[in-house]
Amino acid sequence: MKDKSKEVEVEQKPTVIIETKTANLFYGSFHALKNIDFEAYQNTVTALIGPSGCGKSTFLRLFNRMNDLIDHVNISGKILLNNKNIYDKSIDVDELRKKVGMVFQKPNPFPKSIFENVAYGLRVNGISDSGYIEEKVKTSLQQAALWNEVKDNLKKSAYELSGGQQQRLCIARALAVEPEVLLMDEPASALDPISTSHIEELIFELKKQYTIIIVTHNMQQAGRVSDYTSFFYMGDLIEHGSTKQIFTSPKDVKTQNYITGRFG
Amino acid sequence: MKSKKRFYEFLVFNIFRIISFLVVGLLFVILFFISIRGIGVINWEFLTSMPKEGMTQGGIFPAIVGTFCLMVGSMLFAFPIGVLSGIYTNEYLKESRFKSFLRSMTNNLAGIPSIVFGLFGMALFVNKLHFGDSLIAGSLTLGLLALPVIIRTTEEALKTVDMSLRTGSYALGATKLQTIRRVVFPIAFPNILTGLILSMGRVSGETAPILFTVAAYFLPKLPQSIFDQAMALPYHLYVLTTSGTNMEESRPMAYGTAFVLIMIVLIFNLLANWLRRYFGKKVKM
Ligand SMILES: Nc1ncnc2c1ncn2[C@@H]1O[C@H](COP(=O)(O)OP(=O)(O)OP(=O)(O)O)[C@@H](O)[C@H]1O
Ligand SMILES: [Mg+2]
Numbered sequence: 001m002k003d004k005s006k007e008v009e010v011e012q013k014p015t016v017i018i019e020t021k022t023a024n025l026f027y028g029s030f031h032a033l034k035n036i037d038f039e040a041y042q043n044t045v046t047a048l049i050g051p052s053g054c055g056k057s058t059f060l061r062l063f064n065r066m067n068d069l070i071d072h073v074n075i076s077g078k079i080l081l082n083n084k085n086i087y088d089k090s091i092d093v094d095e096l097r098k099k100v101g102m103v104f105q106k107p108n109p110f111p112k113s114i115f116e117n118v119a120y121g122l123r124v125n126g127i128s129d130s131g132y133i134e135e136k137v138k139t140s141l142q143q144a145a146l147w148n149e150v151k152d153n154l155k156k157s158a159y160e161l162s163g164g165q166q167q168r169l170c171i172a173r174a175l176a177v178e179p180e181v182l183l184m185d186e187p188a189s190a191l192d193p194i195s196t197s198h199i200e201e202l203i204f205e206l207k208k209q210y211t212i213i214i215v216t217h218n219m220q221q222a223g224r225v226s227d228y229t230s231f232f233y234m235g236d237l238i239e240h241g242s243t244k245q246i247f248t249s250p251k252d253v254k255t256q257n258y259i260t261g262r263f264g
Numbered sequence: 265m266k267s268k269k270r271f272y273e274f275l276v277f278n279i280f281r282i283i284s285f286l287v288v289g290l291l292f293v294i295l296f297f298i299s300i301r302g303i304g305v306i307n308w309e310f311l312t313s314m315p316k317e318g319m320t321q322g323g324i325f326p327a328i329v330g331t332f333c334l335m336v337g338s339m340l341f342a343f344p345i346g347v348l349s350g351i352y353t354n355e356y357l358k359e360s361r362f363k364s365f366l367r368s369m370t371n372n373l374a375g376i377p378s379i380v381f382g383l384f385g386m387a388l389f390v391n392k393l394h395f396g397d398s399l400i401a402g403s404l405t406l407g408l409l410a411l412p413v414i415i416r417t418t419e420e421a422l423k424t425v426d427m428s429l430r431t432g433s434y435a436l437g438a439t440k441l442q443t444i445r446r447v448v449f450p451i452a453f454p455n456i457l458t459g460l461i462l463s464m465g466r467v468s469g470e471t472a473p474i475l476f477t478v479a480a481y482f483l484p485k486l487p488q489s490i491f492d493q494a495m496a497l498p499y500h501l502y503v504l505t506t507s508g509t510n511m512e513e514s515r516p517m518a519y520g521t522a523f524v525l526i527m528i529v530l531i532f533n534l535l536a537n538w539l540r541r542y543f544g545k546k547v548k549m
Contacts, residue, residue: 108429170432
């Protein structure tokens with residue numbers, strides 16, 4: 001057994017965590033995602049890039065089934081998490097969302113204390129052991145690189161934090177429920193450069209434990225934080241590959257044009 | 265040119281100001297008018313004893329108790345039902361024809377004259393359900409009257425809760441019910457209380473709905489159960505001013521009653537405002 005796991009490490013064959021097979025999504029009659037085949041690997045960061053309205057957020061929301069909350073959405077194809085179709089009837093959506101955490105574009109802390117924000121995910125999952133909750137709040141805030149700034153003010157309202165701190169709080173909140181995958185939809189777009197670099201460093205740390213899919217409009221950011229990059233254009237996944245390959249030798253001319261800033 | 269424009273701005277602004285002052289002024293005139301006439305008869309005996317001598321002497325204690333019971337009774341009925349149906353329409357019901365139909369019906373309900381509620385309450389609660397003239401019949405009738413306001417304010421309060429908080433909660437694996445209970449409702453609650461305040465004020469002063477359902481002309485004892493008749497302040501006021509045994513002599517009693525009624529509304533408003541602020545502070549905005 002031990003030998004085998006070593007072998008895997010040596011080969012560096014990535015484990016597929018998330019996979020889609022001919023995924024299609026319609027908003028009413030609007031075809032927003034077209035036959036998407038996609039893979040994301042364990043402990044890597046995949047960046048989704050593409051011009052506004054190409055379907056990045058829609059695609060991201062497939063993995064925690066947030067599109068279910070929107071009326072008139074139709075989804076087909078296979079969307080797999082650890083080889084299990086998450087749109088299967090037997091899947092409990094609330095359970096799925098615990099495994100697949102999400103951080104939104106605009107920080108959206110609850111109007112509760114810093115502590116309660118992080119504890120929220122635990123409480124709704126039926127955890128009431130206050131010792132465990134306290135410990136988990138602490139480690140989550142540490143993971144999100146916010147602990148040192150807030151440790152003396154955990155009772156303070158989350159709304160008193162700065163935008164960048166609020167976003168890290170939202171990351172801590174997502175981490176507290178111990179997800180396997182972290183979805184981030186332009187997590188730094190509403191932030192100043194310093195907060196942004198905080199978040200980027202954080203992503204780098206977090207990928208040791210999580211599989212991350214991040215939407216970004218910032219090419220430099222995609223280049224800095226991601227291992228893989230997917231380029232979307234008008235509902236199509238045009239190109240998917242290692243970030244290095246996509247940025248240095250894109251196969252598709254559309255990808256090249258987008259990356260070099262000729263459209264978008 | 266410029267000074268002309270300025271003058272025009274100045275004029276319009278001042279017209280607005282004068283009108284709003286007039287409105288506030290009028291309110292104070294009413295309060296003042298009632299107070300100087302009513303406050304003279306207010307004393308401990310007036311507040312705590314039964315009416316005597318054909319209602320020209322004694323107090324209004326049973327009417328105070330009756331009104332208090334009706335306020336509490338109607339809210340016990342209307343508040344939970346109103347809030348639950350507000351939550352249902354805003355949080356659970358998808359946009360549809362049925363939903364807008366429900367909305368417009370709620371609005372129509374709010375526009376029905378209160379005497380019609382009185383008649384309906386008499387037909388249903390007093391006669392059909394055999395409650396007779398009773399606190400329960402009156403409370404239910406007043407509750408029906410208050411229901412649309414409570415539903416509407418609940419819906420409005422829920423609508424102000426940012427959608428991103430709901431999605432944030434779902435994304436952490438919370439169910440819809442958990443999201444409503446732990447995030448949405450606590451934020452909306454202070455504003456929902458406003459609905460409660462408004463309807464309590466309205467309920468305490470309504471005469472028509474209680475006329476045929478609970479109100480007693482003269483009943484020198486307190487109600488013993490919810491199936492008893494009761495006196496109530498607005499109806500008592502009506503009786504004192506229009507059909508007392510000696511209207512000249514009972515006039516001061518009428519003003520005293522009006523004064524007490526206003527004070528009750530005022531105290532409830534203050535109390536509810538305080539509650540609103542208290543719960544507002546618990547939500548860390
Ligand atoms: N709730 C919805 N109902 C109908 N159409 C929608 C809805 N949400 C998104 N769309 C459409 O689907 C397409 C993809 O939207 P999406 O938000 O996924 O794009 P995006 O790539 O995230 O864009 P951006 O970079 O601006 O965030 C757009 O054309 C958009 O108009
Ligand atoms: Mg988007």
